[in-house]
Amino acid sequence: MSEVIVITSGKGGVGKTTTTANLGVGLAKRGKNVVLIDTDTGLRNLDLLLGLENRIMYDLVDVTEGRVPYKKALVRHKKYETLFLLPTSQIKDKSAVNPAQLMVLCDELRKQYDYVIIDCPAGIEQGFKTAIAAADRAIVVTMPEVSAVRDADKIIGELGRAEKDNISLIVNRIRPQMVESGDMMDMSDIDDILSIKCIGQVPDDEMVVTSANRGEPLVGNPKSQAGRAYDNIVRRILGEEVPFMTFEKDGLFTRLKKAFGM
């Protein structure tokens, strides 16, 4: 049974695209057939995070306007054979694709692939409405920050109005040290407002930046806390019960080093 999942957030910069790339790679690593659709037309990034920019021939707009069949536009990942990217146009804007077109496309993709993951643009306008139209399930990404949580709340309301009932939450870029000292919202503060099922808590991790620069998502990388957290999310999506990890905090020595700016 295939599933269409939209990754959304309202606010920009919380890690929608990073999450999409990591979940896609994670699912492919576990043998699933996965298509990632970038719907952030005009500001596409997903291809960069996957390191596939130089392989793009056609894009989403070519497909929805019927110029090429979708098979031609799909870019196979260089490492994971069951992972495909459907990039969007960098030239057009959000009005180039409408909800009905994406729904038709997703219905086609459903027949071939286990998971279709849609990377939603920031905002609540047309791009957002197009991205969520075909989704069976929505994953809202937020950060422990008042503005991100406030926007996530708005998005959950919007999803409700669009009759998307299967909504879960990923809290990204948690800084355990700050949570502990009371300088950052903790999970209970976030749950208090959003009150939806949480399927992931991802710590802030410098390796996310380096992996993005290299175009290799770090899901499953045992050296990275964020990599392990993303792997846990993949397992939860596949229906496993995985307990939330406890974050390792920096040791005294590392903290001293940071304090002295080393």
Added chain:
Amino acid sequence: MARDLIKIKGVSNGFQLMVDSSADLTQVQEELERKLAEHPEFFPEGTKFQLVVADLHKSVRQGLGSYLQSKGLDLADSTKKVSTGAVRPNTGHANADNAISQPNNGRNEGDCQQVMKVINRTVRNGEEITSQGSLMICGNVNPGAKLVAVGSIDVRGNCRGIVHAGAMGDYQAFVVADRLMPMQIRIANLIARSPDEPEVSQYAEKAYIKDGQIVIEPIER
């Protein structure tokens, strides 16, 4: 604070209109116009008004009647009993929020029925819920959400949004919540905002008007 010349209260089949009998027609009309313009969503075409002042000058009454008629609204004669079978005005919202009637206990302003709208979910950032009568939310009201009711508001959960009870000038309206920590509380034309250092309230509280000010006190429930 100037006294309101007119008061509007939601009842089951429209609104009660209370008019200060000492006022003249132009003043009353001006104020009515302002109130209708503030919340047009409460007054779809065909909404019934019921005048509940006995000694109002005939010319004022007639003037009001024709004014409301020009707006597509309806002024019923106060001497006539408004039939219970009258159509309840549509709230104009397409959602499936259900409205129920509730006896108006403890208030001795005639034997009118007040409408209560019940929302059985979390009200989220950016949502606005209005009610021609009272409003009950079984769920949280999140920051950025707004509740506006002609009557009172009851939140069975955390109340963090903006709440406006007695939106048409009912000073008896109140706001109750399990945890009352809204950004603003408005009752009739008074506004109170939350302290800049918000604290988490531990018990159910009620906000109402006392001596021309919004006061908050803990309640049992």
